[in-house]
Amino acid sequence: MKENRILVTGSGGIGGVNFVRAIRGAEELSKQKFFIVGTDFNPFHILFPEIDVRIRTPRHSDPNFLKKIKDAIKSYRIQFLHPHPSVEARVIAEHAEEIEKLGAKLYLPNPSSIAPDKFQIFKRLHAANVPVPRTVRIEKLEDIARGFEELGSPLWLRAVRGAGGRLSLLVKKPEEAEMWIRLNASQGRASISDFILQEYLPGRDLAFDSLWYNGELVTSYVRERLEYPFKHISLTGITGTPSVAKTLHYDEASKIGEKAVKALDPNPHGFFSVDLKEDENGKPKVTEVDGKWHTTAPLWGYAFMKLRKKLTYNLAYLYLTLGIHGNLEELQEKPPKHNLFPEDFYLVRQMDCGVLLVDKNMNKTKIT
Numbered sequence: 001m002k003e004n005r006i007l008v009t010g011s012g013g014i015g016g017v018n019f020v021r022a023i024r025g026a027e028e029l030s031k032q033k034f035f036i037v038g039t040d041f042n043p044f045h046i047l048f049p050e051i052d053v054r055i056r057t058p059r060h061s062d063p064n065f066l067k068k069i070k071d072a073i074k075s076y077r078i079q080f081l082h083p084h085p086s087v088e089a090r091v092i093a094e095h096a097e098e099i100e101k102l103g104a105k106l107y108l109p110n111p112s113s114i115a116p117d118k119f120q121i122f123k124r125l126h127a128a129n130v131p132v133p134r135t136v137r138i139e140k141l142e143d144i145a146r147g148f149e150e151l152g153s154p155l156w157l158r159a160v161r162g163a164g165g166r167l168s169l170l171v172k173k174p175e176e177a178e179m180w181i182r183l184n185a186s187q188g189r190a191s192i193s194d195f196i197l198q199e200y201l202p203g204r205d206l207a208f209d210s211l212w213y214n215g216e217l218v219t220s221y222v223r224e225r226l227e228y229p230f231k232h233i234s235l236t237g238i239t240g241t242p243s244v245a246k247t248l249h250y251d252e253a254s255k256i257g258e259k260a261v262k263a264l265d266p267n268p269h270g271f272f273s274v275d276l277k278e279d280e281n282g283k284p285k286v287t288e289v290d291g292k293w294h295t296t297a298p299l300w301g302y303a304f305m306k307l308r309k310k311l312t313y314n315l316a317y318l319y320l321t322l323g324i325h326g327n328l329e330e331l332q333e334k335p336p337k338h339n340l341f342p343e344d345f346y347l348v349r350q351m352d353c354g355v356l357l358v359d360k361n362m363n364k365t366k367i368t
Helices: 014-030 064-075 086-094 096-101 118-127 143-151 174-186 251-264 297-308 315-325
Strands: 002-009 032-040 053-056 080-083 135-138 155-159 169-171 195-199 205-213 216-227 244-248 270-278 284-290 346-350 354-358 364-366
Touching (some): 002 014, 002 064, 014 297, 014 315, 064 086, 118 135, 118 195, 118 284, 135 143, 143 155, 143 195, 155 174, 169 174, 205 315, 216 251, 216 315, 251 270, 270 315, 297 315, 297 346, 297 364
Parallel strands (some): 002 080, 032 053
Antiparallel strands (some): 135 195, 155 169, 205 216, 270 284, 354 364
16 A cells, blocks of 8 residues: 655644544545654644644744754655645745755645735735725724725724634724724734724625646635634634535636635645625625635545545545645546535534534534
C-alpha cells in the first residue's frame, strides 16, 4: 500500500480535525496510507486529530514558527505540507520557495489572497462589478456619521481583519457604532481605523466553497448557513462556523462566487471560500472572499464520501491528490465543476453530540 507523508498545521483546530478525518477516511477507498504529522499551538486541542506524530508549535507570529515547521519537514521526510488556519497558511505561502526546497510540495494561493483586508476585498470586487454591500471605511470617529448618511440604517459594523464575525455588530444609530468602536479600541482588541460600516443584508446566509488548479475551477458547491452554535450568547447570533447548514443548487450564487474569486486572484490556485448574504430582494452580495478553507468544507466531503462510498466527494482528498500529483487521473469519476454535493442535505453539528448528515425527509446518517 502506497504511503504519503504529509504535515498538517493547526491540526487541532476544528477545521484541522475535519481535514485530518477526511484524509484518514479516504485511506480504505483510495488504497493508500497517509503518515500524518500534525502541529498545533494548543496543548489540549492537538490531542483530537488522528495523527501519527504530534508537534507543539508557537503561534504563527513567532519567528520560531517557521523554523519548527522546517525541522518537522526534514525530520519526517514530508512530501506535502497543508497549513490549515489561514494565518498559518499566509506565513507558509510567503516562504513557499524555502519550503519547497526542502522537498515538501504546497498547493496554496498567493499570499495576498489569504486573509485579505475586508475593505480591500470590497474595493477589488466593486471594481470588477461583483455585487457587494455598499461600504464606508472608518478612519476616524467622524466617519461614522457619514456612513449612516450615505448608507442609511441599520448597518453592519465589522473589523477589517479576522474570521467568525470578529467584532461585528448590527447598529441602528451612529452612537451605537461609536460606543462599540471606542470599547474595542480602549480594551486593545482593535484601533478606530480597523472598522468598516456596510449596508445590512437581511437575507439568507450563504457560502461558496471552491477548489482551483492553475486558474481553472476543479469543483465547488453552495450551502446555506441556518444556525450557529451558542448564538444566544453572541450579540449578533453569529459565532463563526454553523451548527446547521444545507446544500443548495443555486446557479446565481455559484456564478457570483466564481467571479469573486477571480477578482481577488486572476489565477486562483488552491482552495477559496466566499461568504455571501442576500439583500432584501433576495439578490446575493459578497461579504468576503479568501484563499482559505471554511471549517466544514472537509467535513462535508467526508460525510458524502461516507454516505455514497465515492472518493469524488472528498474535497480534502481531491486537494491532496492535486497537490501531490498535479492531476486526478486515479479517480474513476471526476468531480463536477459545480454542485459537487446533492441539494437539500443538512449537516448538523453540536458539541459533544457528534455530526449528522440529514436529507430533506429527515433521514439521518451518523458521520462522527
